[in-house]
Amino acid sequence: MKTDMNREVDHILVSQEQIAQRVAELGAQLSEEYDGKNVILVCILKGAVHFFSDLSRSMTCHLEMDFMSISSYGNNARKTSGIVRIAKDLDSSITGRHVLIVEDIMDSGLTLKYLKDLLSARKPASLKICCLLDKPERRECDITPDYVGFVIPNEFVLGYGLDYDGLYRNLPYVGVKA
């Protein structure tokens, strides 16, 4: 039978249209915030790939792009260990630069806490976090994203970059797994 990923999704949490509208709003807000600052947008691979691509194209100020690939040790599909391995570090120096981390979701917050501490040590002029999704109920440490697309309930989501066991990243919306 032909693959139909939609049938493996219980319900859509954030539609393609809602994402497009919110990304445009965030893009406008960030363009104001970073105008004249030549910000470095940091994409956290792989989950942020679509958000990063859409968000950067909705921004009208000058910006540079860099990419970081991280994975957490001993995590299963639904729970992060909080111990992060850097598989690919940034290419550029961020010392004295304005930096915006672009991530798919803040869940326990452990990954971004680790990353924020790591990058802060490199003395950027500013360091902020923009997440497409925020699950505040799950937080295990003291961190909040500076910019959020959508606050969502405590459900495991996939699509628009987010995966379950490596799959579903190519769904154009954010849904809850069936």
Ligand code: IMP
């Ligand atoms: P945290 O360290 O617990 O905040 O987890 C962050 C990472 O866990 C994210 O970058 C995602 O890769 C993954 N993650 C957390 N919640 C979900 C989810 O609901 N669906 C898919 N991946 C998730």
Ligand code: MG
């Ligand atoms: Mg992930």
